[in-house]
Amino acid sequence: MNLPFPFGFSTPTALYLSFYVLTLALHFAFMGYTLAGAALLAVRALLGRAKPPPGTLAHLVQDWLPFGLGLAITAGVAPLLFLQLCYEHAFYTANLLLFHRWMLIVPLLGFGFYLLYVLKSGLGTRHEWLWRSAAAGAFLCFLFVGWSWTENHLLSQDNAQWVEFYGSGARFYRSGGILPRLGFWICLSGVVLASWLAWQLRFEESRGPTDAHLHRQTCALGLASTLLAVLTALLQAALHPELGAAARSAVASPYSYLAAIGTLSVVAGWVVQWWQETSSKLSLVLTSAGTTALLLGVVVVREALRLQNSDLQALQRVTKQASDAGGLPAFCVFLVINGTLVAFALHSAVEAVRRPQPSERKALSSAPVD
Amino acid sequence: MTANETRGNVTEPWFYPPREFGPVMSGAVIGGLGILHVFLAQFAIGGGMLMTYVEWLSAKGRCPDGRIFLRGFFRILVLISFVLGAVTGVGMWLTSIQVSPATIGLMVRTFHWIWAIEWTSFMLEVISGYVFYRYGERLEPRRRLQLLGLYSFAAWSSLFWINGILSWQLTPGLWLETGNVWLGFFNPSFWPSLLFRTLACMATAALSAAAVINLMHVSRNRQHALLAVTSRFLIPMLGMPFLAVWYLLIIPADSRSWILGGSTVITMLFGVGAVSCALVAAYAIVAVIYRRLYVNGATALLLIALAFGATAGGEFVREGARKPFSVRETLFSNAIAPADVAMLRLTGSAERDPYPLPAALPTHQLELGARVYRVQCRVCHTLSGMNGLVHLTATWDADQQRLNLAKLQRTKAFMPPFAGTPRELEALVQWLRWQAHDEPEQWPEVEDALVLARIRGFLDEVGTAPGSRSELTSARLQP
DSSP states (O other), X not given: OOSOTTTTSOXXXXXXXXXXXXXXXXXXXXXXXXXXXXXXXXXXXXXXOOSOOTTSHHHHHHHHHHHHHHHHHHHTHHHHHHHHHHSHHHHHHHHHHHHHHHHTHHHHHHHHHXXXXXXXXXXXXXOHHHHHHHHHHHHHHHHHHHHHHHHHHHHHHOGGGHHHHHHHTOSSOOOTTHHHHHHHHHHHHHHHHHHHHHHHHHHHHHTSOOOHHHHHHHHHHHHHHXXXXXXXXHXXXXXXXXXXXXXXXXXXXXXXXXXXXXHHHHHHHHHHHHHHTSOOHHHHHHHHHHHHHHHHHHHHHHHHHHHHTSOHHHHHHXXXXXXXXXXXXXXXXXXXXXXXXXXXXXXXXXHHHTSOOGGGOOOTTTSOOO | OOHHHHHHGGGSOOOOOOOOBTTBOHHHHHHHHHHHHHHXXXXXXXXXXXXXXXXXXXXXXXXXXXXXXXXXXXXXXXXXXXIIIHHHHHHHHHHHHHHOHHHHHHHHHHHHHHHHHHHHHHHXXXXXXXXXXXXXXXXXXXXXXXXXXXXXXXXXXXXXXXXXXXXXXXXXXXXXXXXXXXXXXTOTTHHHHHHHHHHHHHHHHHHHHHHHHHHSOSOHHHHHHHHHHHGGGGGGGGGHHHHHHHHHHHSOHHHHHIIIIIXXXXXXXXXXXXXXXXXXXXXIIIIIIISOOOOOHHHHHHHHHHHHHHHHHHHHHHHHTTTTEEETTTEETTSOOHHHHHHHHHHOSSTTOOSOOSSOOSSHHHHHHHHHIXXXXXXXXXXXXXXXXXXXXXXXXXXXXXXXXXXXHHHSTTSOOOOSOHHHHHHHHHHHHHHHTTOOSOOOOOOOHHHHHHHHHHHHHHOSSOOXXXXXXXXXXXX
């Protein structure tokens, strides 16, 4: 295959793979916020600190985490759908092999969700130990879900091991690829979280001045996460040469460059924000566009590696059958309709934010620096 | 694309690692989670409609405590439905994969764009709902109503989309001939099912509202006034019997016969659902609407429990009535396509299964029998737990087992035909007998050519068509 993704594939395959990577990137945009946000609160808890007061980044994150998780789960429906369609046999087999251990992600996701509400509730204010336990617990739940997805992804591609894995009765798939890969995604989550936080601070600014420290903390989070993401990506490439080969392949190389450009853009955005001590339009454009490019590049490179190990003929056959089933025009129509309605709902939120009630105004500028 | 082409991929020789849930049959696992998810979804969908109605009344000045109610109700809805509803929704998909990957695979291949449309509804539901929850107090009444309208439209449209897929499983309609996704989606049972579910959503919301109203810190009179408003959502329950009759008339004759006495379990579950529903409706109409009695918290919870029972009964009936299919005329409950049965009787169903058995068995024949069980029986049966095969066949002698399993679709019309070679059937018989004898260390292999010939005769005699009444009737009608 000598053409960049998705051009080397038949039209149906290209279509479904494109929807898969696009919706996966969207899912990660929310999932990253949740995972890194929960990590931020867990670190705070481990440092023995109490529930964050208003006017801190941790408080901002804590306030929005349940919504972030709700969106992450909902946005995750689409990539899960296209994943089943494109890699039915491999994905289903990995699900079945991991069995109860894999299914644990469902109750743990629910448990973690409720812990996020505990963090926000008055219970956390009255009982510090409860807040700390909930913060650590929520992060562990989401970490387990992330671990399980990574494990599932790698096991689904390791078809030579399936029969032996089943026969051994094992519930954990051991692979040297899991930790560096999971580490990379956690670091990338930090990049995503910082990008969202910059927007959240921008909204707060529209209601009044915000403390410069908050912007710098966001910059520091973004820069550190980006640096660590680059390091873990390089580590992965060093440990698994096939990943480097996939990234350099004709299918993925434009996206590797896209990810690299995205990384530079993100770094530039944080530097600008650091100097300006505010979420300026320039820094927001640089960080948001950079993060989007980085995410898109990474998910395509990830896919290129999987495609190298996949039965492409089966993939083309299945996607051809699926495309013949019909329904795409209706999807496009409803995507536009519901997308417009979502925009309307978000516009309503912006209207409401810009019309704050005095009693609800959090004095970000006068609050203690966290 | 024809239905055959859609089904084509199902017949690929993909073996999945077989999994069992101990003494619980797989159907009960997916059924249990499904009932919880459906009930939560009913709460969310009906809740959206109810809140929109109350908001509209509030804006008109006809429900003074409407705003207080909305705050309390939406908080519960967010905590229960937004969390558990979303999580169990994902759980349904993952559990379906554990139970029958071939079935969910076929559904995804056929209806992925419908599911993708439903996904856009989910996004709208979550975002509009959360915006209202978080900023509703700051918005003008008109915008509040618009947002709630959006939320309830999105929630109900998710029901609209999934209803088409679920009802297609029982009544695929003209999809069978054309493979057209829209003919499958707007299938014969689509409308009665959609309307019935919509009424169930409204009733669930009204009952939940009764519980929430009892938690509100306002006087009894004001609570009672609110109850009078929200209980109006129970009145449409009067339409349920008509919709149920419409549904029963439209589903296949054999499915109807399971519900109306043909299968004791399904009939009993139908009874549980119908009686629970009738009790809720009777109390609602007579006590709450007509006599204007107050519903206290305990009564509200009892009514919610009854509604849950009705949902459970209804969902189990819907699942059970499909037997022997998981997708009518397309895929049997054990994920074997009807078109493949004849071929599998020649080539065998289990011998190519690469996944090892948990433990070595005394003979190769027993190992083959265990594999046949995994491929053909495991989805609906356990070995010795719920619907346990050893228990079900314990009183049959060997010849009776051979006959009954070979002519399985006639032994019980809601069973699929046996889809393997005579050698596989004999292996299954020996394995069941070995199990019934407490797994002795020694067990003779039965490779009697006469026995295998007799089994072949039974299989040829019964054919590969399903044994349910509609197919028998149509077969008899053929010249």
